[in-house]
Amino acid sequence: MSDHNGVTVHGPSVDRGEEVLTPAALAFVADLHRRFGPRRAEVLRRRGERRAEIARTGRLDFLPETAAVREGDWTVAEAPADLRDRRVEITGPTERKMTINALNSGARVWLADHEDANTPTWHNVIAGQVNLTDAIERRISLTTPEGKEYRLTAERTPAIVFRPRGWHLVDRHLLVDGEPVSGALLDFGLYFFHNARRLLERGSGPYFYLPKMEGHREARLWNDVFTHAERALDIPHGTVRATALIETITAAFEMEEILHELREHASGLNAGRWDYLFSVIKNFRDAGADFVLPDRNSVTMTAPFMRAYTDLLVRTCHRRGAFAIGGMAAFIPSRRDPEVNARAMAKVAEDKQREAVAGFDGSWVAHPDLVPVCAEAFDAVLGERPNQVDRRRDDVVVTAADLLDVAATPGEVTEEGLRSDVNVGLRYVESWLRGIGAAALFNLMEDVATAEIARSQVWQWIRNDVRLAAGDSLVGERVTADLVRRVVDEELERIRAEIGDEAFRAGRWRDAREVFEEVALAEEFVEFLTLPACERID
Numbered sequence: 001m002s003d004h005n006g007v008t009v010h011g012p013s014v015d016r017g018e019e020v021l022t023p024a025a026l027a028f029v030a031d032l033h034r035r036f037g038p039r040r041a042e043v044l045r046r047r048g049e050r051r052a053e054i055a056r057t058g059r060l061d062f063l064p065e066t067a068a069v070r071e072g073d074w075t076v077a078e079a080p081a082d083l084r085d086r087r088v089e090i091t092g093p094t095e096r097k098m099t100i101n102a103l104n105s106g107a108r109v110w111l112a113d114h115e116d117a118n119t120p121t122w123h124n125v126i127a128g129q130v131n132l133t134d135a136i137e138r139r140i141s142l143t144t145p146e147g148k149e150y151r152l153t154a155e156r157t158p159a160i161v162f163r164p165r166g167w168h169l170v171d172r173h174l175l176v177d178g179e180p181v182s183g184a185l186l187d188f189g190l191y192f193f194h195n196a197r198r199l200l201e202r203g204s205g206p207y208f209y210l211p212k213m214e215g216h217r218e219a220r221l222w223n224d225v226f227t228h229a230e231r232a233l234d235i236p237h238g239t240v241r242a243t244a245l246i247e248t249i250t251a252a253f254e255m256e257e258i259l260h261e262l263r264e265h266a267s268g269l270n271a272g273r274w275d276y277l278f279s280v281i282k283n284f285r286d287a288g289a290d291f292v293l294p295d296r297n298s299v300t301m302t303a304p305f306m307r308a309y310t311d312l313l314v315r316t317c318h319r320r321g322a323f324a325i326g327g328m329a330a331f332i333p334s335r336r337d338p339e340v341n342a343r344a345m346a347k348v349a350e351d352k353q354r355e356a357v358a359g360f361d362g363s364w365v366a367h368p369d370l371v372p373v374c375a376e377a378f379d380a381v382l383g384e385r386p387n388q389v390d391r392r393r394d395d396v397v398v399t400a401a402d403l404l405d406v407a408a409t410p411g412e413v414t415e416e417g418l419r420s421d422v423n424v425g426l427r428y429v430e431s432w433l434r435g436i437g438a439a440a441l442f443n444l445m446e447d448v449a450t451a452e453i454a455r456s457q458v459w460q461w462i463r464n465d466v467r468l469a470a471g472d473s474l475v476g477e478r479v480t481a482d483l484v485r486r487v488v489d490e491e492l493e494r495i496r497a498e499i500g501d502e503a504f505r506a507g508r509w510r511d512a513r514e515v516f517e518e519v520a521l522a523e524e525f526v527e528f529l530t531l532p533a534c535e536r537i538d
């Protein structure tokens with residue numbers, strides 16, 4: 001533990017951590033926290049107010065007070081050279097091996113993730129920053145304990161777009177005046193402090209993905225953080241480029257306003273489909289049967305409310321000269337099982353083709369083997385053009401009712417769906433608690449966002465007296481907290497039988513069960529599963 005000018009570092013020691021946690025970098029982060037912490041608290045308070053309003057009315061609408069922004073004539077800043085072609089973006093945590101693999105993947109952009117795919121252990125947070133700087137310096141290499149060598153082989157590496165944590169999380173490993181620092185400001189501050197100038201010198205820039213925002217005031221806060229940070233380090237205004245994830249239902253009603261707030265720093269919007277589904281469930285959890293979603297794996301991007309959301313996103317972006325970036329198809333290829341591999345390739349190809357045809361300028365993949373699949377889908381539509389921002393989608397008309405038309409989603413709630421939510425929820429939380437924030441489970445990518453859907457839909461089914469429409473032993477049963485506890489017992493037993501007693505004992509299954517039951521069953525809905533889970537790391 002070290003204490004300097006009101007900044008206390010509590011985290012365990014991390015190899016080369018002193019390169020990241022320099023007195024000047026800590027002072028920069030502390031200044032951000034002191035300056036913007038109260039506004040962060042204010043935006044979080046507003047989230048609570050808005051949610052109370054949704055609970056009261058069961059509705060949401062476009063904001064009357066910002067109509068002039070939606071109707072006005074404005075565009076976002078021009079794209080820097082290395083962000084003009086974003087047709088394939090690979091995402092992943094900043095762990096060293098994956099960093100090198102992502103940089104060698106052939107993607108145009110690497111989303112270096114400290115949000116959905118990352119457990120914020122102190123090691124992950126700080127080692128991730130070490131890896132990022134090494135990556136930018138092109139001096140990153142690794143020899144694994146098994147003797148496998150990793151180094152940069154790609155001549156052209158992807159532009160790095162760093163995703164800091166969202167506004168909701170704090171990091172107890174670093175206290176500013178005795179208060180845990182905002183995770184968002186810590187991640188942003190360290191990355192910007194160490195790398196903004198380095199990136200500029202290499203013909204790139206400090207680029208960010210902004211996660212889990214719920215409205216334009218949160219975008220204004222980020223924009224003010226960028227402006228201040230640029231000024232503080234004497235970096236030209238507008239150097240930062242931010243892509244805002246539209247991954248909450250409230251933000252979907254403020255896409256124009258979010259881009260407008262960020263316009264001098266904006267690069268585009270991304271359709272973060274998994275958190276979006278979570279947000280729909282969370283916000284309308286007590287709005288009755290019309291908002292109850294069927295089994296998680298049966299909700300697809302062709303559901304009318306998802307189609308409305310993505311069409312509106314493309315229309316909004318292209319009207320404002322901004323990039324529209326697609327989301328993550330969950331299917332993960334397998335280098336061991338050709339059948340699983342072929343299915344993943346086909347499913348991802350279908351998803352990326354749909355996005356390219358709808359007007360997106362590029363999209364995400366979760367695995368290096370999917371880079372060519374996404375590239376092919378976008379090459380077919382873009383050809384030699386770097387993007388299709390000039391393709392206006394003025395034909396799209398999306399109303400509030402379209403965005404909220406959850407009831408038209410086909411599918412059922414089944415025993416298989418319930419068991420899958422419980423089994424995947426437990427496995428994912430267990431993995432997260434061990435510091436691994438993204439996992440392939442049953443050949444699907446699971447991260448915080450997908451796990452949030454699993455637990456929140458269980459919560460919602462219980463509150464809405466849902467009965468299981470199909471299944472073996474449980475068909476016709478009403479989903480209750482007791483039933484879910486029984487399923488938790490059975491699924492944990494299944495996992496124990498599969499991995500063996502020894503591995504089960506060595507895992508974090510008891511903690512995983514406690515966290516899962518808290519976030520799926522507690523009377524009072526827990527806002528984010530990572531809040532109780534963070535109490536159990538380091």
Ligand SMILES: CC(=O)SCCNC(=O)CCNC(=O)[C@H](O)C(C)(C)COP(=O)(O)OP(=O)(O)OC[C@H]1O[C@@H](n2cnc3c(N)ncnc32)[C@H](O)[C@@H]1OP(=O)(O)O
Nearest residue numbers: 091092098101102116117274328366367438439440447449
């Ligand atoms: C909702 C959202 O926010 S989506 C964005 C956040 N989520 C993510 O970023 C998930 C990213 N993807 C991943 O983390 C991984 O692909 C997983 C965990 C799903 C699967 O990983 P694995 O089980 O290691 O897959 P697999 O064994 O097939 O990997 C093969 C190789 O590709 C590498 N690899 C897999 N995914 C990635 C990735 N996203 N970035 C870099 N390298 C990767 C592996 O490290 C492995 O390398 P190696 O052969 O040198 O050992």
Ligand SMILES: O=CC(=O)O
Nearest residue numbers: 272273274275449
């Ligand atoms: O961050 C992306 C999502 O789908 O959630």
Ligand SMILES: [Mg+2]
Nearest residue numbers: 116272275449
């Ligand atoms: Mg997300």
